[in-house]
Amino acid sequence: MLVLAKTLNIQPRILNFSQPKWSQIGQFMGCYSNVALHPGMTGPEFYEKLNTPLCDRFYLAGEAFDLDHAGYVTAAYKTGRNAANHIIEHELNKTK
Ligand SMILES: Cc1cc2nc3c(=O)[nH]c(=O)nc-3n(C[C@H](O)[C@H](O)[C@H](O)COP(=O)(O)OP(=O)(O)OC[C@H]3O[C@@H](n4cnc5c(N)ncnc54)[C@H](O)[C@@H]3O)c2cc1C
Numbered sequence: 001m002l003v004l005a006k007t008l009n010i011q012p013r014i015l016n017f018s019q020p021k022w023s024q025i026g027q028f029m030g031c032y033s034n035v036a037l038h039p040g041m042t043g044p045e046f047y048e049k050l051n052t053p054l055c056d057r058f059y060l061a062g063e064a065f066d067l068d069h070a071g072y073v074t075a076a077y078k079t080g081r082n083a084a085n086h087i088i089e090h091e092l093n094k095t096k
Contacts, residue, residue, distance in 0.1 A: 007054055012036070032071035033064040043067045051079065057090065059083035 004010045015037075022028045038046040047067040053059050061083045066075035 003060075007060070008049070010038070035067065035070045036064070051082070053086070057087055059086065 001012045001014075004012050018034055019031070022031065035043070036046065036050075037043070038049075041049070044067060047065070050060065050065055061076070061079035063069075063071050063073070063076045065079040069075035069078065
């Protein structure tokens with residue numbers, strides 16, 4: 001919530017928890033995010049905004065940044081790979 005407020009000027013609101021009892025279990029080993037919604041934007045529009053680099057070569061990536069696989073390793077892998085590919089493309093274009 002702090003990162004979104006500081007970087008994108010979005011004030012997120014948590015609507016619910018998928019696993020509300022996990023935090024009460026010893027050794028629960030963390031948590032994962034759920035799909036985020038933005039009033040007035042479609043899901044794809046909002047996630048496109050989330051995936052826009054904050055400035056030159058400064059990307060946010062991870063499980064929370066992919067609409068289709070939010071909260072899963074697939075999202076972390078996909079968004080990390082996309083960010084890396086964008087950076088490589090950017091660097092290659094600079095040398096042309
Ligand atoms: C109990 C549980 C079960 C799950 N089961 C599945 C499953 O079956 N299938 C599946 O696909 N997904 C599952 N997930 C979700 C999956 O683990 C996550 O979606 C995935 O690990 C997220 O990867 P990530 O790289 O985005 O974030 P993370 O794996 O959380 O990586 C973030 C890293 O950043 C580090 N970090 C944090 N703050 C800082 C800092 N200030 N400075 C430096 N480093 C920092 C953390 O230590 C961490 O290593 C599960 C999650 C949990 C908690």
